[in-house]
Structure formats: C-alpha cells, structure tokens
Amino acid sequence: xxxxxxxxxxxxxxxxxxxxxxxxxxxxxxxxxxxxxxxxxxxxxxxxxxxxxxxxxxxxxxxxxxxxxxxxxxxxxxxxxxxxxxxxxxxxxxxxxxxxxxxxxxxxxxxxxxxxxxxxxxxxxxxxxxxxxxxxxxxxxxxxxxxxxxxxxxxxxxxxxxxxxxxxxxxxxxxxxxxxxxxxxxxxxxxxxxxxxxxxxxxxxxxxxxxxxxxxxxxxxxxxxxxxxxxxxxxxxxxxxxxxxxxxxxxxxxxxxxxxxxxxxxxxxxxxxxxxxxxxxxxxxxxxxxxxxxxxxxxxxxxxxxxxxxxxxxxxxxxxxxxxxxxxxxxxxxxxxxxxxxxxxxxxxxxxxxxxxxxxxxxxxxxxxxxxxxxxxxxxxxxxxxx
Amino acid sequence: xxxxxxxxxxxxxxxxxxxxxxxxxxxxxxxxxxxxxxxxxxxxxxxxxxxxxxxxxxxxxxxxxxxxxxxxxxxxxxxxxxxxxxxxxxxxxxxxxxxxxxxxxxxxxxxxxxxxxxxxxxxxxxxxxxxxxxxxxxxxxxxxxxxxxxxxxxxxxxxxxxxxxxxxxxxxxxxxxxxxxxxxxxxxxxxxxxxxxxxxxxxxxxxxxxxxxxxxxxxxxxxxxxxxxxxxxxxxxxxxxxxxxxxxxxxxxxxxxxxxxxxxxxxxxxxxxxxxxxxxxxxxxxxxxxxxxxxxxxxxxxxxxxxxxxxxxxxxxxxxxxxxxxxxxxxxxxxxxxxxxxxxxxxxxxxxxxxxxxxxxxxxxxxxxxxxxxxxxxxxxxxxxxxxxxxxx
Ligand SMILES: Cc1cc2nc3c(=O)[nH]c(=O)nc-3n(C[C@H](O)[C@H](O)[C@H](O)COP(=O)(O)OP(=O)(O)OC[C@H]3O[C@@H](n4cnc5c(N)ncnc54)[C@H](O)[C@@H]3O)c2cc1C
Ligand SMILES: Cc1cc2nc3c(=O)[nH]c(=O)nc-3n(C[C@H](O)[C@H](O)[C@H](O)COP(=O)(O)OP(=O)(O)OC[C@H]3O[C@@H](n4cnc5c(N)ncnc54)[C@H](O)[C@@H]3O)c2cc1C
Numbered sequence: 001x002x003x004x005x006x007x008x009x010x011x012x013x014x015x016x017x018x019x020x021x022x023x024x025x026x027x028x029x030x031x032x033x034x035x036x037x038x039x040x041x042x043x044x045x046x047x048x049x050x051x052x053x054x055x056x057x058x059x060x061x062x063x064x065x066x067x068x069x070x071x072x073x074x075x076x077x078x079x080x081x082x083x084x085x086x087x088x089x090x091x092x093x094x095x096x097x098x099x100x101x102x103x104x105x106x107x108x109x110x111x112x113x114x115x116x117x118x119x120x121x122x123x124x125x126x127x128x129x130x131x132x133x134x135x136x137x138x139x140x141x142x143x144x145x146x147x148x149x150x151x152x153x154x155x156x157x158x159x160x161x162x163x164x165x166x167x168x169x170x171x172x173x174x175x176x177x178x179x180x181x182x183x184x185x186x187x188x189x190x191x192x193x194x195x196x197x198x199x200x201x202x203x204x205x206x207x208x209x210x211x212x213x214x215x216x217x218x219x220x221x222x223x224x225x226x227x228x229x230x231x232x233x234x235x236x237x238x239x240x241x242x243x244x245x246x247x248x249x250x251x252x253x254x255x256x257x258x259x260x261x262x263x264x265x266x267x268x269x270x271x272x273x274x275x276x277x278x279x280x281x282x283x284x285x286x287x288x289x290x291x292x293x294x295x296x297x298x299x300x301x302x303x304x305x306x307x308x309x310x311x312x313x314x315x316x317x318x319x320x321x322x323x324x325x326x327x328x329x330x331x332x333x334x335x336x337x338x339x340x341x342x343x344x345x346x347x348x349x350x351x352x353x354x355x356x357x358x359x360x361x362x363x364x365x366x367x368x369x370x371x372x373x374x375x376x377x378x379x380x381x382x383x384x385x386x387x
Numbered sequence: 388x389x390x391x392x393x394x395x396x397x398x399x400x401x402x403x404x405x406x407x408x409x410x411x412x413x414x415x416x417x418x419x420x421x422x423x424x425x426x427x428x429x430x431x432x433x434x435x436x437x438x439x440x441x442x443x444x445x446x447x448x449x450x451x452x453x454x455x456x457x458x459x460x461x462x463x464x465x466x467x468x469x470x471x472x473x474x475x476x477x478x479x480x481x482x483x484x485x486x487x488x489x490x491x492x493x494x495x496x497x498x499x500x501x502x503x504x505x506x507x508x509x510x511x512x513x514x515x516x517x518x519x520x521x522x523x524x525x526x527x528x529x530x531x532x533x534x535x536x537x538x539x540x541x542x543x544x545x546x547x548x549x550x551x552x553x554x555x556x557x558x559x560x561x562x563x564x565x566x567x568x569x570x571x572x573x574x575x576x577x578x579x580x581x582x583x584x585x586x587x588x589x590x591x592x593x594x595x596x597x598x599x600x601x602x603x604x605x606x607x608x609x610x611x612x613x614x615x616x617x618x619x620x621x622x623x624x625x626x627x628x629x630x631x632x633x634x635x636x637x638x639x640x641x642x643x644x645x646x647x648x649x650x651x652x653x654x655x656x657x658x659x660x661x662x663x664x665x666x667x668x669x670x671x672x673x674x675x676x677x678x679x680x681x682x683x684x685x686x687x688x689x690x691x692x693x694x695x696x697x698x699x700x701x702x703x704x705x706x707x708x709x710x711x712x713x714x715x716x717x718x719x720x721x722x723x724x725x726x727x728x729x730x731x732x733x734x735x736x737x738x739x740x741x742x743x744x745x746x747x748x749x750x751x752x753x754x755x756x757x758x759x760x761x762x763x764x765x766x767x768x769x770x771x772x773x774x775x776x777x778x779x780x
Pocket of ligand 2: 276515547
C-alpha cells in the first residue's frame with residue numbers, strides 16, 4: 001500500500017497548487033465570476049497551455065491519461081481556490097464521453113477541441129422531472145433520414161450557457177428511468193431549435209435550462225452506438241462525483257484554515273475567541289469532518305479500476321460524506337465567523353456556499369445513500385443466495 | 388394539569404383568526420408564505436393596521452396602548468399571525484426600545500416616541516454591535532462627548548438590520564472612557580438618523596440581500612434629552628432590552644408555518660413520478676424535525692404558562708433561543724434539500740423562476756437563516772448564560 005503520489009502526480013500537484021496560489025486569489029475569482037461567461041476565458045486558455053485540460057483524457061485522444069488520483073489532485077487544488085472555470089462540465093464529463101464513445105479521427109478532433117480550450121462543452125443530461133436521476137430521460141431522439149431529431153428539456157446544465165457544444169443525452173427507446181436506450185448526441189449550442197436560459201448558481205458557477213425543439217442533427221452527431229450510451233454516461237458521472245468530492249476536500253481544507261486563522265485573530269472579551277474551549281472543540285470537529293471526507297475521497301478516487309459494485313459503493317460513500325460532513329464544516333465556519341461569516345464580501349461565505357451546494361450537483365447525500373443502501377442489500381442477497 | 392386551551396382562549400383565537408382573515412392583505416400573506424421580501428410600504432401598512440386595532444404593542448402596559456393580553460393570549464396571537472402569513476413585526480421599536488423607554492425614559496420621551504411607534508411614524512434600528520464589539524458588546528467604542536446640551540457622537544455601528552429604512556436608531560455609546568469597568572461609562576442614546584453626519588452603507592449578506600448596514604457617525608449632534616435614563620448607566624438598560632430581544636425569538640409560530648409549507652411541497656412535488664413524501668429517507672427526516680418542533684412548542688408553552696402564573700422568564704429564554712433557532716434552521720435545510728438541483732439557480736426575485744416556483748428561495752433562505760444562531764446573542768453565548776445562570780458552572 002502506498003498513499004504517496006508518484007513523481008508525475010507530484011509535479012501535477014505542484015503545478016496546480018502554484019497556479020492557484022499565484023494567480024487565483026479571491027478577488028481574481030470574484031472578478032471572473034462577474035464576467036459575462038461567469039469565468040475567465042483567459043484563465044481557461046492558460047489551463048490549456050499548461051496541459052490541464054487534457055489531464056483525464058486518454059493518450060489516444062491526445063490526453064494525459066490521468067486516472068482518479070490525477071483528477072483528485074486537480075480538483076483539490078481548484079477547490080482550495082474556488083475555481084469557477086467549467087472544468088467539470090467540459091473536461092471531466094464531456095471529455096470522458098467523447099473518450100469513451102467517439103472513435104477514430106472524429107474522436108481525435110473532438111478531444112483536441114477540448115484539450116486546446118478552443119471549444120467548451122456541457123453535458124445536457126438531467127431533466128426537470130428527474131431530480132438527480134441521470135437515467136430519467138424523456139428527451140427523445142427520432143431517426144430522420146440520415147440524421148436525428150431531438151425533443152425535450154434539460155435542467156440546471158452546468159455551464160450550459162457558455163458552452164459551444166452540448167452533449168445531449170436522449171432516449172431512442174425505453175422509458176424514463178431505464179438505462180438502456182440512451183444515446184449521446186453532439187449538438188452545436190447555437191443549432192436551430194436549441195433555446196438556452198442561462199443563470200448564475202448560488203455557489204458562484206453558472207448553469208442553464210435548455211429546451212430542444214425539433215433539433216435536427218446529422219448522423220455523425222451520434223456518439224458511439226445508438227441506445228448504448230448508458231454505461232459511458234455512468235462512468236463519466238462517477239468521475240464527475242470524484243471530481244466534486246475532491247473539490248469539496250480542497251474547499252473544506254481552505255475553509256478550515258481560514259476559520260482557524262480567524263479564531264486566532266478575532267478578539268472578544270479581551271482574548272482570541274480561539275481560547276474558548278467550546279470553539280476549540282468545534283474547530284477540531286471541523287477538522288475531523290475534513291479528514292473523513294479526505295479519506296473517502298481518496299478511496300473513491302483510487303477505486304476507478306475496481307469491480308463495478310465496489311467502485312459504485314465507494315464513490316457513493318464519498319459523496320454521502322461530502323454532503324453531510326461538508327454541510328457541517330460550512331455551517332460551523334459561518335457560525336465561528338459570526339456576523340462576518342454572513343457577509344458576501346468575506347471569502348468564507350463563498351467557501352460555505354460552494355461546499356454546501358456541491359451536495360446539489362450530481363446527486364445529493366440522500367440520493368447516494370440510496371445507491372449505497374441498494375448495494376448493501378444486493379450484496380446481502382448475493383450472500384444469502386450463495387449460502 | 389391541562390395542556391389544552393380553555394374556552395376563553397379558544398374564543399380569543401377565533402377572534403384573532405377572524406381579524407386576520409379580514410384585514411391581512413392576500414398579497415402580503417402570499418409574499419410572507421413564499422419567503423419573499425416585503426416592501427417598506429407593505430411592512431408599514433401591516434403595523435398601522437395592527438396599531439389602529441390596538442394589537443401592535445403586545446408587551447406594553449395598557450396605559451401606553453398595550454392590549455392587556457395575558458402571556459397565553461400573546462402566544463396565540465403570534466402563532467395565528469404566523470399561520471396566516473402575517474409579516475413578522477419589526478422588533479426594534481415596539482418590542483425593544485419601547486420597554487426601555489417605558490421603564491427608564493423621561494415623560495417627554497414616552498409622550499413623544501410611544502404614540503409614533505403605534506402609527507409607525509418612526510422606523511427604529513438597533514445600534515448595538517460594532518466591528519470590534521459583537522458578543523463582547525461592552526467593549527464598544529463609539530464615543531459621545533458632552534458639549535453643553537448636546538453630545539457630539541463619533542464612531543461606527545455595524546450589522547444594523549434594515550437600517551436603510553430607519554429614521555431612528557438607539558445606540559450604546561461610550562460616555563466615560565476612563566471608567567474602571569468597561570460596562571460602566573456606557574450611555575443609551577436615541578439618534579435621529581437624518582442628523583448631519585450620519586451615513587448608512589449597505590452590507591450585502593451571502594444570500595445576496597441588502598438586510599444589514601454599516602452606520603457611520605461623524606460629529607453627529609445629539610440633544611442631551613435624547614439620552615435614556617442616567618449618563619453612564621446605559622449597560623443596565625441595554626441588558627434589560629436584551630431580555631426582550633430574546634422573548635419571541637423561539638419563533639415557534641414561524642417554524643410551524645414553515646414546516647406546514649414544506650409538508651405541502653413534500654406532498655405535492657413529484658420527482659421521477661414519485662411524491663417527495665414517499666421517499667422514506669426524506670419522510671424520516673421530516674418526521675424527526677416535526678418531533679423536535681413539538682418539543683420546542685411544548686417548552687415554549689411551559690414558559691408561557693409559567694409567565695401566566697406570574698413567573699418571570701430568565702435564563703429559560705436562552706433554552707428557547709437555542710432550540711427555536713436550531714429547529715428553524717433544520718426546516719430550511721430540509722427545504723433546500725427538497726428542491727434538489729433546483730436549489731442551485733440564483734435568480735433575481737423579479738425574474739421568472741427556474742424550475743418549480745417554490746424552489747428559488749430555498750437555498751438563499753437556508754443561507755440567510757444561518758444568522759439566527761449568530762444574532763440576538765449567539766447560541767454559544769446563550770450556552771454560556773445557561774451554564775452560569777442555571778447550572779452554576
Ligand atoms: C474502560 C477504561 C479503561 C481505562 N484504561 C486506562 C489505562 O489503561 N491506563 C490509564 O492510565 N487510564 C485508564 N483509564 C482511565 C482514563 O484514562 C480516565 O478515565 C480518563 O483520562 C478520564 O479521566 P477521569 O475518569 O478522571 O475523568 P475526568 O478527567 O474527571 O473527566 C470527566 C469528564 O470531564 C471531561 N473533561 C475533563 N477535563 C476536560 C477539559 N479540560 N475540557 C473538556 N472536558 C473535560 C472528560 O472528557 C469527561 O467527560 C481507563 C478508563 C476507562 C473508562
Ligand atoms: C443578519 C444579522 C443581523 C444583525 N442585526 C443587528 C442589529 O440590528 N443591531 C445590532 O446591534 N447587531 C446586529 N447584528 C450583530 C449581532 O448581534 C452580532 O453578529 C453578534 O452579537 C455576534 O457578534 P460577532 O458577529 O462580532 O461575532 P463574535 O463575537 O466575533 O463571535 C464569533 C464566534 O465566536 C463565538 N463566541 C464569542 N464569544 C464567545 C464565548 N465567550 N464563548 C463561546 N463562544 C464565543 C460566537 O458565538 C461566534 O460563533 C446582526 C448580525 C447579523 C448576522
């Protein structure tokens with residue numbers, strides 16, 4: 001067993017940590033957030049130049065072939081600085097789908113457009129009536145001559161408003177809730193029939209509700225086989241969850257640091273408030289919560305190659321812990337900062353918002369708890385059947 | 388022992404219900420029930436309606452315009468108001484500074500300010516906290532120097548709730564920096580916010596709202612007759628006011644209304660074709676919170692009944708503040724969870740909603756209500772009070 005990073009992972013970590021430490025202070029982040037895209041396109045280009053946009057993509061797609069550990073390293077660094085660029089949407093989610101589903105020249109071209117930062121992608125999967133269920137797809141794909149016609153609506157698509165291209169998950173057969181029958185289509189965001197309503201999210205990112213009305217795409221828009229996109233979609237979302245857990249780890253780590261600094265510096269009753277034992281223990285509990293999240297994130301990130309059941313369960317466990325322990329850290333941080341913690345101008349408020357809201361992306365703690373519980377019950381059944 | 392209302396109390400409840408049904412504008416109730424902000428005019432309107440009816444100054448003696456209600460009647464009124472979607476009353480004038488003026492103020496202050504509160508001619512703000520003086524209120528620095536029949540006031544207050552609407556602010560100021568103890572040497576001043584030298588600057592909270600402010604005082608002249616009580620004895624009055632700040636802070640009526648609203652959503656909102664309430668994990672959490680709220684309600688009633696029998700709520704109000712604010716925070720937490728991914732969009736109130744129309748307020752409200760455990764004496768400070776005053780630690 002070895003918990004240390006390889007040389008390459010360490011180099012990646014150093015690069016990311018240096019980048020955010022030197023160029024991504026809180027004011028820079030806030031300025032990027034206030035811009036029309038909701039992030040800095042310059043920063044995005046810089047990510048591209050440093051090779052960061054290729055980290056999780058495979059070598060034959062022109063990427064760095066990074067696994068869970070690499071994803072974790074990048075996300076944790078980004079979490080510490082509350083990075084708002086669309087890395088999760090474009091690189092992690094869409095990058096994986098292209099990697100897994102496209103082939104040949106097409107794949108190389110698409111991947112190159114991500115890695116170079118030239119095109120930004122968003123995954124249009126979740127739907128208004130489906131909550132966190134990625135298989136609750138009512139959007140239809142109907143064959144039409146050489147191509148397809150797409151109809152449906154998509155909810156809270158991360159960075160869907162600034163994306164150049166969408167990967168739309170649509171149903172070619174089956175019912176909402178079925179994993180079978182899903183297909184993935186590459187759709188130009190400005191295509192006829194695509195309507196987008198973009199908006200900010202409370203955690204500093206942007207998203208869009210998207211409707212597809214009679215959207216015609218060519219046959220080459222289909223990524224991979226028709227009706228067979230479910231497995232690749234799940235795999236992309238698993239990577240997305242790992243990314244979010246690691247981002248939460250970074251954000252929680254920084255939130256703990258900021259709170260600790262505040263406890264040492266803020267004076268009431270003539271002493272630093274950190275001298276009150278009631279607050280010391282709360283700070284310790286925050287650190288314990290952080291360690292739990294870090295541990296499970298580590299485990300999940302290192303399980304990408306494990307057997308499917310095991311992998312799913314570990315990833316679910318990490319997201320459950322992020323939802324619960326993350327909320328604890330965020331709420332305690334605000335509380336220990338007192339009135340200052342409630343202020344929009346204080347960085348800690350933004351850490352708290354991102355940490356709590358990560359629970360609302362790609363399945364909350366209750367959603368993942370249900371997945372974990374299912375695995376538990378199925379596992380027990382397997383044991384019972386074996387006996 | 389009898390934990391049900393008696394006939395007279397039931398009749399009173401019906402009277403309150405009838406009055407609310409007739410006089411509470413539906414537009415206001417609809418906003419309150421959906422966690423939307425009221426305009427200044429709407430707030431003033433409701434205070435005036437109650438003022439005319441004689442029901443505004445619940446805690447005042449009848450000679451000054453109070454309704455003469457028993458503690459149980461007050462409780463019934465608060466609960467019915469919340470259930471009907473009536474706006475929460477602004478506490479700073481009628482419930483905070485008024486009792487201080489009544490007990491310690493001059494005749495002139497009573498004659499002038501109290502009637503104006505009943506007609507909402509003044510909007511009051513609370514000027515206690517300063518950047519360096521939060522929980523440790525007595526370390527405040529804002530200075531007032533006597534010059535003839537005026538004080539010259541310099542300094543800053545912060546986190547002043549709704550100060551942008553206020554024309555009057557009551558402030559704790561330091562009149563004797565040399566005093567042996569920091570609690571001595573503080574005075575209690577009523578300051579006209581339209582005086583030259585007063586500047587109000589908005590502070591935006593993490594939910595994007597303009598609810599609190601910084602207030603700066605630059606050589607502001609305040610007539611000596613605006614001092615309440617004696618010079619340098621302000622701390623006594625300040626503490627007296629704080630006991631009033633904490634009554635009603637349990638907010639049982641508000642929590643019950645919020646829980647009812649959440650339950651309606653849980654019964655009607657469908658995800659994947661299934662009602663939220665049909666998800667066992669969600670229903671369990673809802674049940675846990677409801678049980679906790681029942682405990683708060685019964686504790687509240689015990690305190691109310693003790694007051695009815697002549698007892699004075701002391702440190703018990705600290706129990707209520709902690710329990711009441713925690714349960715309210717939990718309700719808003721579950722509300723945030725209930726709307727799933729639609730907790731994320733952060734939409735201006737005037738724009739069309741994204742997702743179901745009850746979703747947009749969920750996350751901002753959750754973040755906004757973190758304040759409940761911070762202000763009015765933080766919950767840690769309440770625990771310190773309980774451990775000292777009740778447990779003798
Ligand atoms: C099953 C068992 C096995 C043990 N085995 C060993 C052993 O092998 N060797 C050995 O040396 N001892 C052993 N102990 C003793 C153990 O270390 C002591 O019980 C422990 O240190 C607590 O001390 P105490 O019982 O005197 O409680 P106290 O110190 O009187 O504490 C009472 C309570 O106050 C709390 N408390 C005390 N000080 C503080 C503080 N500053 N801040 C906040 N809370 C505080 C404690 O957490 C506890 O809840 C054992 C105890 C048990 C129960
Ligand atoms: C939304 C909002 C509205 C407000 N409205 C008003 C208003 O209208 N007028 C007004 O005057 N003030 C107002 N306040 C200020 C409020 O009263 C203070 O925020 C509060 O007293 C806490 O002070 P602080 O923020 O300086 O926190 P601090 O006193 O710095 O406390 C920081 C943390 O340390 C804890 N702590 C401090 N001392 C101790 C101790 N001895 N033991 C254990 N823990 C301790 C606190 O509980 C808190 O968690 C408002 C605040 C907010 C957030």
